Amino acid sequence: MKKxxxxxxxxxxxxxxxxxxxxxxxxxxxxxSDEAIDWxxxxxxxxxxxxxxxDLICAYYQFLGESSYLIPASSYITVNLPAGWTRTxxxxxxxxxxxxxxxxxIGHVAIYESDYSTYHQNWSNQLYVTNYTGYYAWKNYWxxxxxxxxxxxxxxxxxxxxxxxxxxxxxxxxxxxxxSDINIAEMINLFIKLATLCVRGLNIVIRIIxxxx
Numbered sequence: 001m002k003k004x005x006x007x008x009x010x011x012x013x014x015x016x017x018x019x020x021x022x023x024x025x026x027x028x029x030x031x032x033s034d035e036a037i038d039w040x041x042x043x044x045x046x047x048x049x050x051x052x053x054x055d056l057i058c059a060y061y062q063f064l065g066e067s068s069y070l071i072p073a074s075s076y077i078t079v080n081l082p083a084g085w086t087r088t089x090x091x092x093x094x095x096x097x098x099x100x101x102x103x104x105x106i107g108h109v110a111i112y113e114s115d116y117s118t119y120h121q122n123w124s125n126q127l128y129v130t131n132y133t134g135y136y137a138w139k140n141y142w143x144x145x146x147x148x149x150x151x152x153x154x155x156x157x158x159x160x161x162x163x164x165x166x167x168x169x170x171x172x173x174x175x176x177x178x179x180s181d182i183n184i185a186e187m188i189n190l191f192i193k194l195a196t197l198c199v200r201g202l203n204i205v206i207r208i209i210x211x212x213x
Contacts, residue, residue: 029064029082033096033149039063040111040119043129051127053120057098057109064147074107076100077142084148093136093144103140112136112144 040060049055054073061068066082077100081087093099093112101108110132111119118136121129 029066029147030150031064033094036060036064036096036147036149037111037113040113040129041131044119044131045128047128048121051122053109053122056111056119056121056129060098060111072106073100073109074102074105076107076109076145077102081145082147086146086148087143088146089143090141091143091146094146096147096149098145098147099136100142100144101138101140102142103138107142108140110136 043059047055048059049070054070057073057076058068058070061082069079071079076098077087077089095113097112099110099112099118101110108120108122110123113119115136116133118132119129120132121127123130123132
């Protein structure tokens with residue numbers, strides 16, 4: 001009876017090890033896009049950091065449960081993104097997306113609510129969060145970063161989309177559930193990692209079973 005119980009435990013451990021890699025690949029944020037915009041609105045008139053645009057985006061990352069670094073706004077074109085987030089050059093943004101502009105060497109970043117409602121810090125030298133009601137895509141609009149908000153599936157976006165690595169690019173992307181847009185290279189890399197973890201897990205389980213046999 002004891003051996004049967006031990007073997008059942010070993011099998012359950014095996015199942016857990018197989019499921020764990022998938023459990024680790026959860027959405028980057030449990031927030032919805034509505035919650036994200038509500039957060040921005042609640043901070044109108046407030047100043048994050050020293051008042052620069054990237055200070056607002058750093059605070060936004062933190063609200064969404066992600067780490068961020070104080071970097072020039074233009075660096076958001078290539079910086080690595082959190083798991084499941086995507087970036088589309090020339091893309092059509094969705095509510096809660098981060099907008100990237102190349103209006104200078106430093107650039108500018110903001111948060112999108114709608115075509116005529118965006119949120120900025122350090123807009124027209126205003127070192128606090130403001131709401132801009134002009135059209136979002138002025139001539140220096142580069143593209144957008146799309147967090148994988150809870151319960152949101154991204155529609156197809158025009159332009160050139162890249163993965164969270166900020167290196168590989170594919171044309172005309174359409175995002176899967178949770179807003180994630182995984183290209184073939186990412187899928188291959190993910191499967192390799194999963195296979196490696198599964199093999200290691202099975203080896204551990206086999207050793208446990210042999211010890212109890």
